[in-house]
Amino acid sequence: MKLPENRFKRALSEDGVQFGLWLALASPVAAELCACVGFDWLLVDGEHGADDFRSTYSQLQAIEGTGTPAIVRLADDDPVRIKRYLDMGVQSLLIPMVDTAEQAERLAAAVRYPPRGIRGLATSITRASRWTQIEDYARHADEQICLIVQAETVTALDNLKAIAAVDGVDSVFVGPSDLSASMGYLGQPGHPEVQAAIAQALRDIAASGKAPGTLAGSPEAVRTHTANGVKFLGIGSDTALLVGGSRGLLNSVAG
Template sequence: MKRNIAKQKLKAGELVFGGWITLPCPAAAEVMALAGFDFLVIDTEHGAINVESVQAILQAMGGTDVAPIVRLAGSQRMFANKILDTGPLGIIVPMVSSREDAEATVSAALYPPEGTRGIGLGRAEGYELDRREEYLKVANEEMLVAVQVEHRDGIACIEEIVAVPGIDLVFLGPADLAGSMGYRTQPGHPDVAKAIDRVAQAARRAKIPVGIPVSGPEDLARRVTQGFQFFHIGVDTVYLGGACRRGLREAQEAGAAALAAGVQAP
C-alpha cells in the first residue's frame, strides 16, 4: 500500500505543503501531483467533483508520492464510505464545531475498533483481488484524519474538539470563520486572528499538528512562527488563471515593445 508522506512528515515535526483540486480533471491533477507537493486535497465540498471523478483523479495520481486527501461535503458515514473506498490517504471534514462532530469524523474515517468505517470491495481494498488483507492491516495507520474548524462555535469548544482521540490534524478555515464572527470580508480582522491563535494553541497543547491556507511567502513565514505545519498554498484554478494572465501579459508587453522599436520594412 502507498504510504502517506504527509502524515509521516507531520509526525516528524516537518512542514508540509500542498494544493487544492477543484476541477474534475484527472490530467490537471496528475500535473499537480508531479510538481512535488506533499499532499493534494480533492475538494468535494466546493469543487464540481463527484465520487467517480475522485476515483479517476486518484488513479491519475497513483504513480506519484503525493498524499491524496479528500475534503468531504459532510461527515455522513455512508458518503464517507463511498469516498474512502476510492482510495485516498486522508479526509478533511468541514465545519467541525463540536466534540460530537469530531467524534463522527474519526468514526467515519477509521475501521473498527477505532471507528465504524465499513469494509467494501472498492479500489482502496484492491477490489478484493490481491491486496485487501494488506490494506485492512495498515489503513487506519496511513489515514490522515483532519477536522476543519471554521465557525465561531468550533472556536468556543476547541479544547473539547482536540481532546477527541484519533485526530491527526486541525485545519483552519479563516474565510468562513470570519463570516461566522460577523467579519465576512475581513479574514484578517484582529478578532479572527485571536480566534485562529486560540485554535493553534489548543491543538499544539494536545500535540496535534495544525494547518491553514496561506497567501504567499510572508504569510507562510508568519504562520510557521505561530507553530503551523500544514500549508495549503494554492488552487488548481488559481494556478491556471495566473499562468494564463502572466503569459498573456508577457506576450502583450513583448509585442508592444517590438512595435515601439519599429517594424522592419518589407
C-alpha cells in the same frame, strides 16, 4: 501487496511544514501535472470544487503514480459518503464544518472498522484493498487513515480544545474564509481579529499534540503560521494558478 503507507500522516509527526495545493478543476490531467511539480500534498476539493465521486477516483489514480500524497475534502460529514471514499482508497480526509467534540467523535468512528468504529467492510469489491490483493487490509487500514477536521466557525473555536482532544482526530485545519464570515467579517480573512483568532487556534491545536493546518497566501503568512506551530499549509489552488497565469500572459502583451 502491502498496504501503502500514508506518507502525509507520517510527515505530520516529523519536523518541518508540509506545503500543498488545492485542486478544484476536477481534472486528472491537471492533478497529475501539479503532482509532478513537487508539492508535499495535493487536496482534491469535493466541497467547493467541481469534483464528484468519479472525478475524484480518476484524480487519485493520476496522482498516485507520482508518489505525491493526496487528501480529499468531502462535502459534509455523512458517514455513508465517508465510507465510499475510504473504499475508493482515500487515506487522508478533510471534513468541513466540525463544530463540536461529539461531531468529531462520530467522524472518528466513521473512518474506522469495528470495534473502534462503524465503517462497513467489503474488501472484495473495493479499490482500497486492491480488491483483496493487499494482505490483511481490514486489520491494518485504520493505522493509515488520517482524519483532519475543519474548524471554521466561532463555535468550533470555542470548542477547539475538546475537538482536538478526540481520540482518532489526527489534525485540525482552521478555515479562514468561513471563520471570517462567522466572526462578522465576511470576505475578510485577512482582518486583524480573524488572523489573531487563527494564530491562537494554531497554538492551541499544537499544544494539544495534534497537527495544525491552515491556508497561507504569502511568504509572510507562511512565516507567521510556522511560528505558531502549523504543520501543513495550503499555499494556492489550480484555479488561482490558471487564472493568474492567464491574466499575466494577456497583460504582458495587451498592456
